Amino acid sequence: MSTEESGVPSKKPWRLSLDSWAVVVALLAALLVRVGVFKHIPW
Amino acid sequence: MADAVVIPQVQPVQPALRFLRLIPGVLLLAAIGYAGKLLEQNVGQYAKAHNWVFPNIEYVLWAILLGLLISNTIGVPEIFRTGVATYEFWLKAGIVLLGSRFLLGDILKLGGVSLLLVAIEITGAIAFMTLLGRVFHLKPKLITLLAVGSAVCGVSAIIATKGAIDADDEDSSFSIAAILALGALALFTFPLIGHYLHLGDRAYGIWAGLAVDNTAEATAAGALYSDAAGKLAVLVKSTRNAMIGFVVLAYAIYWASQGQAKAVGNKAAFLWQKFPKFVLGFLLISVLATYQFFNKDQIGALANLSRWAFLLTFAGVGLRTNFRDMRKQGLRPFAVGAIGEVVIAVFTLGLVVGAEKLFGF
Numbered sequence: 001m002s003t004e005e006s007g008v009p010s011k012k013p014w015r016l017s018l019d020s021w022a023v024v025v026a027l028l029a030a031l032l033v034r035v036g037v038f039k040h041i042p043w
Numbered sequence: 044m045a046d047a048v049v050i051p052q053v054q055p056v057q058p059a060l061r062f063l064r065l066i067p068g069v070l071l072l073a074a075i076g077y078a079g080k081l082l083e084q085n086v087g088q089y090a091k092a093h094n095w096v097f098p099n100i101e102y103v104l105w106a107i108l109l110g111l112l113i114s115n116t117i118g119v120p121e122i123f124r125t126g127v128a129t130y131e132f133w134l135k136a137g138i139v140l141l142g143s144r145f146l147l148g149d150i151l152k153l154g155g156v157s158l159l160l161v162a163i164e165i166t167g168a169i170a171f172m173t174l175l176g177r178v179f180h181l182k183p184k185l186i187t188l189l190a191v192g193s194a195v196c197g198v199s200a201i202i203a204t205k206g207a208i209d210a211d212d213e214d215s216s217f218s219i220a221a222i223l224a225l226g227a228l229a230l231f232t233f234p235l236i237g238h239y240l241h242l243g244d245r246a247y248g249i250w251a252g253l254a255v256d257n258t259a260e261a262t263a264a265g266a267l268y269s270d271a272a273g274k275l276a277v278l279v280k281s282t283r284n285a286m287i288g289f290v291v292l293a294y295a296i297y298w299a300s301q302g303q304a305k306a307v308g309n310k311a312a313f314l315w316q317k318f319p320k321f322v323l324g325f326l327l328i329s330v331l332a333t334y335q336f337f338n339k340d341q342i343g344a345l346a347n348l349s350r351w352a353f354l355l356t357f358a359g360v361g362l363r364t365n366f367r368d369m370r371k372q373g374l375r376p377f378a379v380g381a382i383g384e385v386v387i388a389v390f391t392l393g394l395v396v397g398a399e400k401l402f403g404f
Contacts, residue, residue, distance in 0.1 A: 022135030023324035026352075030140065030328060033344045034337060041347040 068126015069355070072133070075113070075362070076354035079106030103266045103357050107230065110361015119362055130359020134259050135321040137352030138277055142328030143337060143345040150278065150329055156402050157249060157279040160394050164253050165286055167390055168194035172383045179379050184210040184303075187294055188218035189376060193383050196284045196319075197222045197257030203287060203317050207295035208304045220368070221380035226260035227364050229384070233264045237272075240392075246399050248272035252279025253391040256384075259360045262353060281322050288317035 016024065032038050083102040090096075113119065119127055169190045176186030188210055192201045198219050205215040233255065237247040247268050255261035258280050265276025292313055298304035307313050332342060 017320065018132055019135055019320040022132050023139055023320050025132075026136040026139035026324055027327070029136075029348055030143070030331070030337075030345055033341050033348070038344060040340070041344040041351070043347040043350055 065126040065129055068123040069129055070126070071119075071123045072127060072130060072355040072358040072362070075109045075358035076102075076106045076351075078109055079103070079358070080354065082109075101267060102354065103263055106354060106357040107263060107361040110358050111227075111364055112361075114362050114365050115367070118365075127359055127362050130259065130356045130363065133352040133355040133359070134262065135319075135324075137349045137356060138258075138262075138281060138321050139324035139328055140345050140349035140352065141274065141277055142325040143332040143342050143349075144274060145278065145325075145329045145332070147329055147333040150326070153249075153275070153278055154282060156398060157252070157282045160249065160253055160391075160398055161279065161282045161286060163394060164387070164391050165194045165283070165290065168383070168387050169290070171386055171390075172379070175379050175383055179375055181376065181379060182214060184208060184298075185214040185217060185376060187298070188214055189221065189380055189383070191290055191294065192218050192222040193225075193256055193380065193387060195287050195290050196280070197226060197260070199258070199284070199319070200287050200291070203291050204294055207291050207307075207313075208298040217376040218380075220371075221377045222256050223364060224366075224377060225380050225384045226255060226257045227360075229255045229388075230260055230264050230267070230360075233388075234267045237268055243399075244269045244271035245275055246395050248275025249279050249398075250392055250395045251276040252283065253395065254384075254388045255280070258284060259356050263357050263360055266353065266357075281319075281325060284319045285322050287319060288314040291317050 029038075033041070079102040082105040083100065086100065172190035172193055173186055176183075176189060181189070187208060188201050188204055191204045192198070194200075201215055201218045201222065204210070233247075233251055237250070242250065248265050248271065251264040251268070251272065252261055252275060255264045255276075261276050261280040262273065266273035292307065292310060295304060295307050295313070299306040328345070331337065337345065
């Protein structure tokens with residue numbers, strides 16, 4: 001029996017989506033490049 | 044006595060453990076991607092040194108081919124699967140970082156043209172796929188999923204629509220398999236057609252962004268042609284992705300009106316929930332680059348970071364594609380998808396060639 005069937009609303013924990021995580025990580029990486037932590041990224 | 048309902052206790056997985064589980068698969072993506080890069084450098088040199096006639100195969104194709112080889116021979120062992128699934132994450136992070144290579148003016152100019160082309164493509168593709176699905180007597184919700192998958196953005200759009208219209212798992216796995224198989228075919232055919240028709244980087248990049256369904260495959264199909272084409276394919280594909288919320292909302296309202304899906308409550312919240320946030324990240328980085336928040340060297344470093352992220356993505360595209368699994372899904376949805384994709388590819392090619400003459404991009 002699910003919680004929805006019993007009438008108890010299920011409360012999902014708040015989580016960042018995959019998209020949002022990708023944005024956060026990319027912006028953080030850009031910030032680290034900006035402040036000079038990563039000076040040169042080779043290719 | 045009340046019914047004794049035994050609810051199994053699911054142990055929450057610790058974040059640290061979840062992170063550790065990602066490592067083997069991410070390392071596999073990195074190893075395959077890097078092997079692709081080494082093959083690009085060394086195979087060409089070896090062939091030249093031995094006077095062999097060998098086409099210049101870019102790291103993108105090597106990484107995809109190595110992934111395909113593993114996936115379709117020995118398979119991807121369980122320990123790697125969680126980490127391999129992160130290829131979508133690397134794709135989106137790579138797109139955000141790629142924003143540093145676009146000035147806002149370019150985005151407004153090309154984004155305006157691509158928005159118009161995307162609107163025409165989405166309308167035409169949905170209308171055609173719906174008609175085709177009816178001709179082939181597919182189930183109505185399966186038609187919706189195939190139409191959304193081929194008109195907007197592949198697997199993400201199918202998953203978003205499935206939840207919104209209460210579609211069956213079977214219908215969504217049919218649609219996903221068809222879209223993935225056709226995406227894999229597009230990877231190899233689009234660059235060949237582009238070269239055969241002598242399309243310029245811009246025209247080809249816009250075409251790949253308009254016609255290839257999945258973001259990862261569209262990015263790879265663009266990058267296989269040239270760096271400039273890859274950039275444009277990502278821009279146009281992101282414009283298509285930005286439309287996902289509107290299309291899914293329209294379908295959710297339609298199916299709710301038929302009494303076959305839940306009604307949509309707060310439409311603005313629905314749109315925000317479905318909106319791909321990486322498009323906002325891409326625009327933000329582009330604004331920062333336009334206003335010289337980053338110097339030239341830093342933009343070069345961000346562009347290289349983006350390339351590394353895409354390298355992992357391309358390895359994941361190959362590892363995720365298993366032709367045996369796709370064959371199991373049946374022929375009819377695949378046939379509808381294939382006919383639809385060919386028509387959409389020809390239609391969008393005509394649109395791009397026409398727009399090139401009209402707007403001179």
